[in-house]
Amino acid sequence: MSRLHAVATTAEEVAAHFGVEPVPYFEVPIETVEGLPGLVVFERGGRRHLRLMTWGFPRLSRAMHTRGEEPNRIGLVADLTSPMWDEMVVEPKYRCLIPITHFANPDGPAGAKTRTWFSVKDQPIVAWAGFCRNIPDQGPLYAGMTMEANDAIPPTNDRMPVLLEPSEYERWLHGTVQDVIQFQYRAPFDASRAVRCIAHHSGGDRGPVAQRQGSAAPGAARTSTGSALRPAVAAVADLFGPLEGSTLPGLSSWPEVIPPTRERDIIENIDATELSPFRFQGWLGKRHTRSYGWTYDFDTGRFAKGEPMPQWLISVRDEVAEAVDLPADGLEQALLIRYDPGAGIGWHKDRPVFEHVVGLSLGNPATLRFRRRRADRGFERFSLEAQPRSLYRLSGEARCAWEHSIAEMEVPRRSITFRTLAR
Numbered sequence: 261m262s263r264l265h266a267v268a269t270t271a272e273e274v275a276a277h278f279g280v281e282p283v284p285y286f287e288v289p290i291e292t293v294e295g296l297p298g299l300v301v302f303e304r305g306g307r308r309h310l311r312l313m314t315w316g317f318p319r320l321s322r323a324m325h326t327r328g329e330e331p332n333r334i335g336l337v338a339d340l341t342s343p344m345w346d347e348m349v350v351e352p353k354y355r356c357l358i359p360i361t362h363f364a365n366p367d368g369p370a371g372a373k374t375r376t377w378f379s380v381k382d383q384p385i386v387a388w389a390g391f392c393r394n395i396p397d398q399g400p401l402y403a404g405m406t407m408e409a410n411d412a413i414p415p416t417n418d419r420m421p422v423l424l425e426p427s428e429y430e431r432w433l434h435g436t437v438q439d440v441i442q443f444q445y446r447a448p449f450d451a452s453r454a455v456r457c458i459a460h461h462s463g464g465d466r467g468p469v470a471q472r473q474g475s476a477a478p479g480a481a482r483t484s485t486g487s488a489l490r491p492a493v494a495a496v497a498d499l500f501g502p503l504e505g506s507t508l509p510g511l512s513s514w515p516e517v518i519p520p521t522r523e524r525d526i527i528e529n530i531d532a533t534e535l536s537p538f539r540f541q542g543w544l545g546k547r548h549t550r551s552y553g554w555t556y557d558f559d560t561g562r563f564a565k566g567e568p569m570p571q572w573l574i575s576v577r578d579e580v581a582e583a584v585d586l587p588a589d590g591l592e593q594a595l596l597i598r599y600d601p602g603a604g605i606g607w608h609k610d611r612p613v614f615e616h617v618v619g620l621s622l623g624n625p626a627t628l629r630f631r632r633r634r635a636d637r638g639f640e641r642f643s644l645e646a647q648p649r650s651l652y653r654l655s656g657e658a659r660c661a662w663e664h665s666i667a668e669m670e671v672p673r674r675s676i677t678f679r680t681l682a683r
């Protein structure tokens with residue numbers, strides 16, 4: 261099980277979850293298969309560290325050697341008594357926590373593969389019980405322990421990763437070999453907490469590196485379990501988490517967070533609202549806006565309490581908050597924007613009175629461009645395709661160190677931006 265795992269969040273959030281300080285600076289690999297780097301938390305000198313290590317230990321059997329084959333990689337620890345693992349299983353210094361947000365199993369014929377992704381309800385970051393070791397000539401490697409699957413996993417597989425509750429981290433990292441055995445043979449986490457989504461890949465053969473560099477995100481089609489009664493955004497966020505990951509720290513996005521019918525309702529509500537041309541220092545912009553909760557007057561620089569959000573917008577806010585895992589009442593400001601053809605938004609950083617920024621895109625896709633001045637000259641650049649019905653969230657570096665803009669649109673687009681206040 262689980263020949264693939266994903267970390268669809270930032271190093272900051274992983275570090276905060278595991279109490280790692282300072283936050284290391286590296287790109288979080290979104291998807292890991294055996295032989296590629298993934299995140300590992302281990303303890304040394306009483307402190308937890310977060311590192312990138314290669315998933316899987318090389319194995320070269322006698323038969324493979326005779327056939328002149330290269331070693332393959334084994335990233336799953338099933339049989340604790342295998343000579344591959346027996347030493348590592350006993351010594352607590354080889355234990356680690358593997359932070360993941362999703363695990364998956366590719367399925368089906370090449371070219372038409374599906375992936376069944378699983379995440380754990382209410383636990384956006386989960387620790388997989390793992391072993392890591394620095395191997396001469398190989399560098400630091402890790403592997404994760406598997407167990408018999410709970411009822412949610414078959415038919416994709418009959419095994420799954422041993423996932424730990426936060427209260428179990430210490431026992432995993434420091435326990436005896438009996439503890440390790442108990443973790444493998446205890447009951448798996450409850451099937452009702454497994455959230456499943458099936459992603460169909462058009463380029464089924466593409467490796468994870470191609471996946472990361474391409475703009476395609478997992479998840480064209482999906483199935484849900486038990487989400488019918490939940491608000492649309494929240495349900496889908498549970499299914500996906502921010503899978504359409506990015507390589508800009510602090511930027512996350514969630515595709516297809518609302519169904520098209522809900523999108524049409526929201527657009528109707530925006531269009532029924534009286535919007536004004538955006539004003540800046542006497543200029544009238546082509547985009548039309550209206551803010552709620554708090555207003556920021558670009559003419560005067562004045563920041564003031566504004567009119568309360570109407571009920572329809574409060575519902576959207578609540579769904580969005582749940583999707584991006586921020587408290588709903590913290591999203592104190594909402595900004596409706598209508599971009600008619602010819603309208604865009606120039607390079608800017610959002611005002612520092614705000615902290616987190618969450619944008620819901622509606623109607624048509626737009627490219628959200630990011631830039632940051634280089635120390636020498638020119639800009640580093642990044643872009644995110646903000647698809648209709650998707651959400652993005654700007655926090656940390658993406659929010660504070662990078663500017664963003666949208667080029668003049670040829671087609672109409674609406675957006676709703678929610679912001680928390682900086683405290």
Ligand SMILES: O=C(O)CCC(=O)C(=O)O
Pocket residue numbers: 595597605610619620664666674675677
């Ligand atoms: O329409 C969007 O998604 C971007 C809006 C934006 O950047 C802003 O209002 O500060």
Ligand SMILES: [Fe+2]
Pocket residue numbers: 608609610664
């Ligand atoms: Fe902005």
